[in-house]
Amino acid sequence: MTSPVERFRELLRLPTVSHAEESLIDWAAFDAFHEAVQRLYPALHGALAREVVDGHSLLYRWRGADGSDPLLLMAHIDVVPVVDEEWHSDPFGAEIVGEGADAAIHARGAIDDKGSLVAILEAVEGLVAGGFTPAHDVYLAFGHNEETAGGGARAMVEVLQARGIRPALVLDEGGAVVEGVIPGVTVRTAMVGVAERGVMTLLLTARETGGHASTPPAFPATARLARAIDRVHRHPFPTRLVPPVHAMLATIAPHAPQPLRTLLRTLGATGPLVAAVFARSGPEMNAIVRTTAVATQLSGAPGENVLATSARASLNIRLLTGDTVEGATERVRRVIADPVVEIEVRHGSDPSPVSPWRGEAWRRIANAVRVSLGDEVVTTPYLQLGASDSRWFTAVSDHVYRFTPFHLTRAERDALHSHDERIRVDVWLRGIGFYRELLSAS
Incomplete structure (x- = not known):
């Protein structure tokens, strides 16, 4: 029988890459993933009911002694594309690099998100094989297009709604076990997401009549667009401490050195100062205290000697709790202050509701x-x-x-959606223990 690590490596070798343009997707890799999961986890598939939803998402039900108040564990099958030449090893080779505590599996999806998915499978397989029956039903929901449209997850939600199922606890990927994220705080923290920011994209378009680049107008479309982007960059959204961040800082305050400890214990008075300092303390800290906006995709003329008849930019905005798609759009419009620049909401969703960080569900995770x-x-x-x-x-x-039960260094977190994604073997194996403990208490 193969080991957990070898099963993990086999599933990592399947290139379940998602693309916004679905015609580019190799659906055979997803079918192979389904087959491999069934083959590698026979006890699980003997005890749990399995459904394929929306073509390639997987929804499992593990019947417990009581069908009420179920636990639902989430993960996703798909991974983001790779740029092969940026990797130091085969991104789908699942090679083990290093020895002892430093041994790490290098592969796309090692953390995001097959690390969690396979750890969940391992925990369930072991408990079923040991004769365990949960006190309440358990659901496993594995989406197939989280990195793009999220249609598989939405379809599984519709299935649950139609059956009147309301989980007492839902756990998905999210914050990890980290250290040093908060300036001055070295204690290891399990960062459990109780909410997530909203996401939206605005399309900015500047137009002109076009023509030859040898006779440009005084203010071409590309310059107008560049000015609009620059105005957004120079006028960021204001900083503030939202309730989940306030609670995070209050929780870690006893572990912070002075004078930071006093600042974090008196956030009612020091909150604006703390938010302002965090905004200057790196990208992650800035992103927890303000809505962020950044231009990503740019397009202009089709040739280097042609004036652009339209210059476009995609503005990716991540909404802080309390902000809205409508409010952010109006703020960008005021900041750009140019009626000639068209602003279109391509897509958007407001921030999620905030889940409580007290009560039974929270205590189970902790x-x-x-x-x-x-x-x-x-x-x-x-x-x-x-x-x-x-x-x-x-x-x-x-x-x-939202919590990923792995201790991740800064370098490991930086490799998400980048080259050389990896997870240490010992860290991944300990993550199985987290899911086993959560399931055992269900």
């Missing part, structure tokens, strides 16, 4: 962290910076959380 990852790890609320499939599940549960 206890699983303590038992599986160590008493020294402090569990704290956290505002998730990126969007995930979990936002769709707020329609069926008031207790939706």
